[in-house]
Amino acid sequence: MSRHPAPEPPPGFRARWAALRNVPPFLRMVWRASPGFLILSLLLRLARALIPVTALWFGKLIIDEVVRISALPPPGGGAWAWIGTPETGPLMLFIGAEFALAILSDLLGRAGGLIDTLLTERLTMSSSVRLMDHAAGLDLAAFEDAGFQDRLERARRQSGGRMTLTGQILTLMQDAVTVASLASGLLVYNPWLIVLLVAALVPAFLGEAHFNAQTYSLDFRRTPERRELDYLRVTAASVDTAKEIKIFGLAPFLIERYRMLSESFYRARRRIALARALWGTIFSALGTAGYYLAYLWMIGATLTGRLTIGDLTFLAGSFLRLRGLVEGLLTGFSVTASQALYLEDLFGFFRVEPSILPPARPLPVPRPIREGFRFEGVGFRYPGAGGWAVRDLSFTLKAGETLALVGENGAGKTTLVKLLARLYDPDEGRIMLDGHDLREFDPAALRGAMGVIFQDFVRYSFSAGDNIAVGRIEAREDALRIAGAAARSGADRIVERLPEGYAQMLGKRFRDGVELSGGEWQKLAIARAYMREVEVLILDEPTAALDARSEFEVFQRFKDLSAGRTAVLISHRFSSVRMADRILVLAGGRVEATGTHDELIARPGRYAELFELQAAGYR
Structure with a gap:
């Protein structure tokens, strides 16, 4: 049975074009990344956009001049005798102008390519920084949710992989100006040529839009599998996993799992690629037929004297270029719409907001802490979880006190620490610091007053x-x-x-x-x-990987350093927690007992039982 949900249909036509709303904020991102480069790129592209129609017009003038001169009596000395004569003056001027346009077009193209490369680099840097900055402000709960990790993965890919959209949008603008300039020439001769051209190319545009949407839908649905592919690729060839992979012989399993997933990706993409190629061939044939219908009209008009040879050359060249440009323009709009669908992943991530926010007028974190922390009926369960991680927690952590948390795995010790550092807010009850709810303090300032080291550092x-x-x-x-x-x-x-x-x-x-x-x-x-x-020290299983001597040294230092400070210590080793001023025993997310080591060991209960089990292991 598949571990992944059934495939969703690709987005509808309206949904695909609605995604174009992401283009304006994207262009604002480009502007913020480098306004100077953007303006320079637009100016260079505008200049290049007008060159094709100008070059074609000079080509028409050159051909018409050649036809006119060929009808004149030739001077003695052959073709070279025409050079320098008054009759060929305009011809030489037109040829020189066309040559200058060719040089200018090349220079503008190279300069534009350089500017676009630099602009894309600036945009990639800017968007990546924005993504990291936004992620840093989100709640821990978001990062512990698999759905959010999929969204973050898609946004991360778009922040670096979709920045070529800048060049695509600017190229569309350039091509639109070129199309307008060429179309104006065709309109003068025969407006129906434009209608024929567009009618022949619209099916190709709609087909391209459809297949782009299918590709996006595939990428969107398979984000979890893509993350698994990345994980398998790293795990199978990593210094962190090499020992266990060799010991347990995991390489064949990992490789086969990777091959199975990647083959599934390949088959899905192949289906889309084959359909795109088939329909693309049909639509291209329609475009070619439209061109040759127009070409027949031009030839007929030339034979009847309505057009000159230069006009025929200009119109044929304009129509051929327009066909390619309009096809590219329609395809470009389709691709832009497709890219805008991907941008939805990026801007959708930017629209995620944290729920743990600083109050409008945060209180200053007390330095020094005078009373301490007080848990009042605190309950919390992780998002999407059925049961409570902790419930009905009521106790006090006094200022300057070292409190140890003891309990079996899943008792709620680390959850309690996360609540104390306000990585989460309670679903029930409240946590007080010197008589004020933790929600009255700026979370960043509160965490800045704490030194927390988790076991999974x-x-x-x-x-x-x-x-x-x-x-x-x-x-x-x-x-x-x-x-x-x-x-x-x-x-x-x-x-x-x-x-x-x-x-x-x-x-x-x-x-x-x-x-x-x-x-x-x-x-x-x-x-x-x-x-x-800091004011508060929190160590969550800080000596799990240390030998007995190193553990003793660490706790001696911790005892000295925590003198006068509020401290929380989580450890499974009773030789460590006995140094605490007070011990809290947790079970099932609730406080089961509290007291000093001697008090707890003296009475029957979970603490005495666990202590005896651990001590028996050393006998």
């Missing part, structure tokens, strides 16, 4: 110094502060062994990077919390 492919500095990135240039944070976490001895010290690149993603052990990475991550020098 990020291993940045940065230098060792920058891996610590991310804890307070604005102090990245403060080498003494970075060294001090490293010393407090015990990471200084790791850095001393690195060939380039704090400048050493870490990880295997980039050249000359050095990989660390899990415990070494963890000490660097803990140094980030010390880098912040």
